[in-house]
Amino acid sequence: MARSRYQIYENQSPHFLTCTIVNWLPLFSSPSVVDILYASWRFLQMHERLTIYAYVIMENHLHLVAASPDLSKEIGDFKSFTARQIVDYLKDKQAQDLLQQLAQSKATHKQDRDYQVWQEGSHPQLIQDEAMMRQKIEYIHNNPVRRGYVDDPVHWRYSSARNYAGLPGLLEVVQTW
Numbered sequence: 001m002a003r004s005r006y007q008i009y010e011n012q013s014p015h016f017l018t019c020t021i022v023n024w025l026p027l028f029s030s031p032s033v034v035d036i037l038y039a040s041w042r043f044l045q046m047h048e049r050l051t052i053y054a055y056v057i058m059e060n061h062l063h064l065v066a067a068s069p070d071l072s073k074e075i076g077d078f079k080s081f082t083a084r085q086i087v088d089y090l091k092d093k094q095a096q097d098l099l100q101q102l103a104q105s106k107a108t109h110k111q112d113r114d115y116q117v118w119q120e121g122s123h124p125q126l127i128q129d130e131a132m133m134r135q136k137i138e139y140i141h142n143n144p145v146r147r148g149y150v151d152d153p154v155h156w157r158y159s160s161a162r163n164y165a166g167l168p169g170l171l172e173v174v175q176t177w
Contacts, residue, residue, distance in 0.1 A: 014053055014067045014127040014177060016136040019079060020119045022105035025098065026059040027086060027117070034158055036085045037062070038171055040078050045172065050074045052173050054137040056144065057158035063140045065127060075122050083117035133177055137164070 027033050034057055044050035050071075055064035068074040090099050099115065106116040127133045141164070144156035153161035163169035 010126055012067055012069060014051075014065050014133065015071060015124040016063070016065050016127060016140075017075060017122040017124050018061060018063050019075070019122050020061040022116050022119055023101060024060040025101055025105075027098070028057050028062070028158070029059045032089060033086055036082050036089065040082050040085075041171055044068075044074060044078065050078070052160075052171065053133070053175070053177060054140050054160045054164070054173060055171070056140045056156065056160070058143060058147070063143065065133065065136055065140065071124070075124075079118045079122075083115070086117050087115050127177075130177075 021027050028037075037057060041050065041052060041055075045052065049068060051067045053065040053067070055062060055066075066075075087099070087102070090102075102115040102117060106113065107120070110116055125136075127136060137160075141153040141156075141159055141161040144150050144159065145153055150156050153159060154165045154167060157170065160169055160171065160173045163171075163173050164175060
Protein backbone atom coordinates (compact mmCIF):
# COMPACT_ATOMS: atom_id res chain seq x y z
CA MET A 1 0.00 0.00 0.00
CA ALA A 2 1.38 3.42 -0.94
CA ARG A 3 1.87 6.00 1.78
CA SER A 4 -0.44 8.95 1.59
CA ARG A 5 0.58 12.37 2.77
CA TYR A 6 -2.84 12.51 4.43
CA GLN A 7 -2.28 9.93 7.13
CA ILE A 8 -0.96 10.20 10.65
CA TYR A 9 2.28 8.28 11.05
CA GLU A 10 3.85 9.97 14.06
CA ASN A 11 1.43 10.19 16.95
CA GLN A 12 2.46 12.63 19.68
CA SER A 13 3.90 14.95 17.00
CA PRO A 14 1.90 18.06 16.05
CA HIS A 15 -0.11 17.87 12.84
CA PHE A 16 -1.89 20.54 10.83
CA LEU A 17 -5.49 19.43 10.27
CA THR A 18 -8.51 20.75 8.38
CA CYS A 19 -12.08 19.69 9.13
CA THR A 20 -14.77 20.83 6.71
CA ILE A 21 -18.56 20.77 6.84
CA VAL A 22 -20.23 18.86 3.99
CA ASN A 23 -21.08 21.09 1.03
CA TRP A 24 -19.31 23.91 2.87
CA LEU A 25 -22.54 24.71 4.73
CA PRO A 26 -22.00 27.70 7.07
CA LEU A 27 -22.95 25.87 10.28
CA PHE A 28 -20.37 27.76 12.35
CA SER A 29 -22.15 31.06 11.70
CA SER A 30 -24.14 30.14 14.80
CA PRO A 31 -22.31 30.82 18.08
CA SER A 32 -24.28 27.96 19.65
CA VAL A 33 -22.85 25.50 17.14
CA VAL A 34 -19.34 26.87 17.71
CA ASP A 35 -19.86 26.35 21.45
CA ILE A 36 -20.31 22.63 20.70
CA LEU A 37 -16.81 22.56 19.18
CA TYR A 38 -15.28 24.38 22.12
CA ALA A 39 -16.98 22.11 24.66
CA SER A 40 -15.65 19.03 22.87
CA TRP A 41 -12.11 20.43 22.63
CA ARG A 42 -12.15 21.39 26.32
CA PHE A 43 -13.24 17.86 27.24
CA LEU A 44 -10.45 16.33 25.16
CA GLN A 45 -7.92 18.72 26.69
CA MET A 46 -9.13 18.14 30.24
CA HIS A 47 -8.75 14.38 29.80
CA GLU A 48 -5.33 14.84 28.18
CA ARG A 49 -6.52 13.25 24.96
CA LEU A 50 -5.67 16.22 22.70
CA THR A 51 -3.08 19.00 22.77
CA ILE A 52 -4.06 22.04 20.73
CA TYR A 53 -1.34 24.44 19.62
CA ALA A 54 -3.37 26.70 17.33
CA TYR A 55 -6.80 26.83 15.73
CA VAL A 56 -9.28 28.90 13.78
CA ILE A 57 -12.97 28.25 13.25
CA MET A 58 -14.44 29.74 10.08
CA GLU A 59 -18.10 29.57 9.03
CA ASN A 60 -17.78 26.18 7.30
CA HIS A 61 -14.42 24.68 8.27
CA LEU A 62 -11.73 24.76 10.89
CA HIS A 63 -7.97 24.42 10.96
CA LEU A 64 -5.91 23.33 13.91
CA VAL A 65 -2.46 22.19 14.89
CA ALA A 66 -2.84 19.39 17.40
CA ALA A 67 -1.16 16.31 18.82
CA SER A 68 -2.35 13.24 20.68
CA PRO A 69 -1.20 9.75 21.58
CA ASP A 70 -3.83 8.60 19.03
CA LEU A 71 -4.62 11.63 16.89
CA SER A 72 -6.72 9.80 14.27
CA LYS A 73 -8.97 8.36 16.97
CA GLU A 74 -9.34 11.66 18.83
CA ILE A 75 -10.20 13.63 15.69
CA GLY A 76 -12.65 10.90 14.72
CA ASP A 77 -14.22 11.02 18.18
CA PHE A 78 -14.35 14.84 18.02
CA LYS A 79 -16.08 14.78 14.65
CA SER A 80 -18.50 12.02 15.65
CA PHE A 81 -19.47 13.66 18.95
CA THR A 82 -19.83 17.16 17.52
CA ALA A 83 -21.84 15.87 14.55
CA ARG A 84 -24.37 14.26 16.90
CA GLN A 85 -24.53 17.42 19.01
CA ILE A 86 -24.94 19.68 15.96
CA VAL A 87 -27.73 17.53 14.51
CA ASP A 88 -29.52 17.53 17.89
CA TYR A 89 -29.15 21.31 18.07
CA LEU A 90 -30.54 21.75 14.54
CA LYS A 91 -33.46 19.46 15.38
CA ASP A 92 -34.20 21.48 18.53
CA LYS A 93 -34.13 24.68 16.45
CA GLN A 94 -36.28 23.01 13.77
CA ALA A 95 -33.72 23.97 11.13
CA GLN A 96 -35.33 21.73 8.52
CA ASP A 97 -33.51 23.26 5.52
CA LEU A 98 -30.08 22.57 7.03
CA LEU A 99 -31.09 19.10 8.21
CA GLN A 100 -32.35 18.29 4.73
CA GLN A 101 -29.04 19.43 3.22
CA LEU A 102 -27.11 17.31 5.72
CA ALA A 103 -29.30 14.32 4.86
CA GLN A 104 -28.81 14.82 1.12
CA SER A 105 -25.04 15.19 1.62
CA LYS A 106 -24.70 11.87 3.44
CA ALA A 107 -22.41 9.48 1.65
CA THR A 108 -24.31 6.42 0.40
CA HIS A 109 -22.03 4.01 2.29
CA LYS A 110 -22.94 5.65 5.63
CA GLN A 111 -25.95 3.46 6.36
CA ASP A 112 -25.75 3.89 10.14
CA ARG A 113 -26.93 7.53 10.17
CA ASP A 114 -29.46 9.90 8.66
CA TYR A 115 -27.14 12.91 8.35
CA GLN A 116 -23.54 13.70 7.58
CA VAL A 117 -22.07 16.87 9.09
CA TRP A 118 -18.34 16.57 8.37
CA GLN A 119 -16.56 15.75 5.15
CA GLU A 120 -14.48 12.60 5.52
CA GLY A 121 -10.85 13.01 6.49
CA SER A 122 -8.88 15.81 8.08
CA HIS A 123 -5.91 16.01 5.69
CA PRO A 124 -3.26 15.75 8.45
CA GLN A 125 0.17 17.14 7.70
CA LEU A 126 3.03 16.37 10.07
CA ILE A 127 4.71 19.48 11.43
CA GLN A 128 8.32 18.71 10.61
CA ASP A 129 10.15 21.62 12.20
CA GLU A 130 9.80 24.98 13.90
CA ALA A 131 9.65 26.88 10.60
CA MET A 132 6.73 24.75 9.42
CA MET A 133 4.98 25.18 12.79
CA ARG A 134 5.28 28.97 12.54
CA GLN A 135 4.07 28.93 8.92
CA LYS A 136 0.99 26.83 9.78
CA ILE A 137 0.12 28.96 12.82
CA GLU A 138 0.43 32.12 10.72
CA TYR A 139 -1.73 30.54 8.00
CA ILE A 140 -4.37 29.57 10.59
CA HIS A 141 -4.45 32.97 12.27
CA ASN A 142 -4.57 34.89 9.00
CA ASN A 143 -7.43 32.85 7.52
CA PRO A 144 -10.11 35.39 8.60
CA VAL A 145 -7.94 38.25 7.33
CA ARG A 146 -7.55 36.62 3.90
CA ARG A 147 -11.34 36.14 3.80
CA GLY A 148 -11.81 39.88 4.49
CA TYR A 149 -13.66 39.34 7.78
CA VAL A 150 -11.18 41.25 9.96
CA ASP A 151 -8.12 43.43 9.45
CA ASP A 152 -6.16 41.95 12.35
CA PRO A 153 -6.12 38.25 13.32
CA VAL A 154 -6.67 39.06 17.02
CA HIS A 155 -10.07 40.51 16.13
CA TRP A 156 -11.37 37.08 15.05
CA ARG A 157 -13.15 35.66 18.07
CA TYR A 158 -12.83 31.99 17.12
CA SER A 159 -9.07 31.70 16.87
CA SER A 160 -5.98 31.22 18.99
CA ALA A 161 -4.47 34.43 17.57
CA ARG A 162 -5.43 36.27 20.78
CA ASN A 163 -3.60 33.66 22.87
CA TYR A 164 -0.43 34.18 20.83
CA ALA A 165 -0.77 37.97 21.21
CA GLY A 166 -0.80 37.59 25.00
CA LEU A 167 -4.55 38.25 25.26
CA PRO A 168 -7.19 35.96 26.73
CA GLY A 169 -8.66 33.55 24.20
CA LEU A 170 -11.74 31.35 24.27
CA LEU A 171 -9.66 28.16 24.52
CA GLU A 172 -6.31 27.53 26.15
CA VAL A 173 -3.62 26.46 23.70
CA VAL A 174 -0.07 25.18 24.16
CA GLN A 175 2.33 27.75 22.78
CA THR A 176 5.55 25.79 23.23
CA TRP A 177 6.55 22.90 21.05
